[in-house]
Amino acid sequence: MNRRLRIDVGKRAGVTSGLLGVLCVLAEFCFLFPDLLVTRDALPFYKANLAVFKGILWATIAMTFLTGLISLALMRSKVHGTLGIVLGTIAVLMRFTDSVETGPATVSAGLDYFVLELLVLGLVFIPLERMFKLREQKIFRKGWQTDLKHFFVSHAGIQVLSFATLLPANAFFAWAIDANFQKVVAAQPVWLQFLEILLVSDLVSYWVHRAFHQVPWLWNFHAIHHSSQEMDWLAGSRIHIVDALVTRSASFVPIFILGFSQAALVAYVAFVSVHAVYIHSNTRWRFPVLRWLIATPEFHHWHHTSDEEGIDKNFAVFMPVWDKLFGTAHMPAHWPKKYGTVKFQPPESYLGQLAYPFRRKRATPYG
Numbered sequence: 306m307n308r309r310l311r312i313d314v315g316k317r318a319g320v321t322s323g324l325l326g327v328l329c330v331l332a333e334f335c336f337l338f339p340d341l342l343v344t345r346d347a348l349p350f351y352k353a354n355l356a357v358f359k360g361i362l363w364a365t366i367a368m369t370f371l372t373g374l375i376s377l378a379l380m381r382s383k384v385h386g387t388l389g390i391v392l393g394t395i396a397v398l399m400r401f402t403d404s405v406e407t408g409p410a411t412v413s414a415g416l417d418y419f420v421l422e423l424l425v426l427g428l429v430f431i432p433l434e435r436m437f438k439l440r441e442q443k444i445f446r447k448g449w450q451t452d453l454k455h456f457f458v459s460h461a462g463i464q465v466l467s468f469a470t471l472l473p474a475n476a477f478f479a480w481a482i483d484a485n486f487q488k489v490v491a492a493q494p495v496w497l498q499f500l501e502i503l504l505v506s507d508l509v510s511y512w513v514h515r516a517f518h519q520v521p522w523l524w525n526f527h528a529i530h531h532s533s534q535e536m537d538w539l540a541g542s543r544i545h546i547v548d549a550l551v552t553r554s555a556s557f558v559p560i561f562i563l564g565f566s567q568a569a570l571v572a573y574v575a576f577v578s579v580h581a582v583y584i585h586s587n588t589r590w591r592f593p594v595l596r597w598l599i600a601t602p603e604f605h606h607w608h609h610t611s612d613e614e615g616i617d618k619n620f621a622v623f624m625p626v627w628d629k630l631f632g633t634a635h636m637p638a639h640w641p642k643k644y645g646t647v648k649f650q651p652p653e654s655y656l657g658q659l660a661y662p663f664r665r666k667r668a669t670p671y672g
């Protein structure tokens with residue numbers, strides 16, 4: 306193995322080991338304090354499949370050691386490899402500590418959700434982006450730490466966020482509910498309901514999204530999502546909390562009024578969590594007909610471009626048909642050249658991004 310390749314592999318193995326080690330220790334905390342740190346609704350599921358989740362944890366600990374050792378063998382700098390191995394050892398030691406039962410808490414963190422999603426999405430999308438990359442860019446590109454913090458808040462805070470998302474519909478639209486009509490809606494086949502959810506929630510989110518672009522003070526919130534200059538699976542997590550809450554609660558209103566079945570809602574939530582990651586990913590696949598039926602990276606990358614031709618285009622999240630209908634669709638034969646905001650670049654730090662909309666005195670379009 307030549308020297309450059311050795312350093313490259315060693316470095317990647319070391320960083321992977323360190324990150325996996327952190328995930329293992331966080332997972333151990335979930336096992337230790339399940340009532341406080343684990344999503345309450347998911348607890349019975351974990352308990353019923355305890356052996357599976359313990360198996361995943363052991364496999365991840367083994368990967369932490371393996372990548373740590375590879376890094377130690379290949380690199381002169383022992384920092385990352387050692388860190389991974391130390392974290393892996395801590396995780397093993399924590400395995401032998403009994404869990405602390407504190408009784409059901411009113412609000413629990415979704416640390417389990419953060420750890421599992423990061424592990425699964427990372428294992429799927431990082432190799433996918435290496436194999437089918439659209440652009441040559443680093444896994445740990447500029448801003449990844451900030452995006453990871455956004456990812457952490459939206460996942461660990463899932464219980465509070467979901468509650469806040471459902472609140473406005475319950476508070477303001479309960480009058481619009483017709484039990485008989487809801488029965489008819491919920492009696493349809495699940496796949497049909499699933500498509501209807503995508504269609505109606507996307508119609509609302511199209512206009513909310515468009516407002517976030519065209520009303521200057523709203524843009525200051527949404528500019529955070531557009532501030533990434535490189536697109537990848539993690540870049541989509543960069544969303545101001547106000548932006549996420551307003552968009553999600555508004556798109557939940559038609560779902561709430563129409564009253565779809567539980568199974569269709571679960572399918573929708575599962576689909577959204579992967580689809581949102583996929584459309585930001587650094588992958589080059591294009592789908593000849595499908596690209597006009599469902600949003601793909603090609604469609605959403607054009608939304609994120611700072612190239613003149615793509616500004617304020619492709620507002621739909623799922624169904625490009627809304628952009629076609631309202632005259633904002635843009636999907637030429639080539640890919641966009643660059644991404645990001647046009648005039649002002651929001652700060653790079655997580656807290657700076659949270660404060661950004663409240664700090665800016667002079668609102669400008671494309672801020």
Ligand SMILES: [Zn+2]
Pocket residue numbers: 514518527530531608
């Ligand atoms: Zn946007």
Ligand SMILES: [Zn+2]
Pocket residue numbers: 530541585605609
């Ligand atoms: Zn986006």
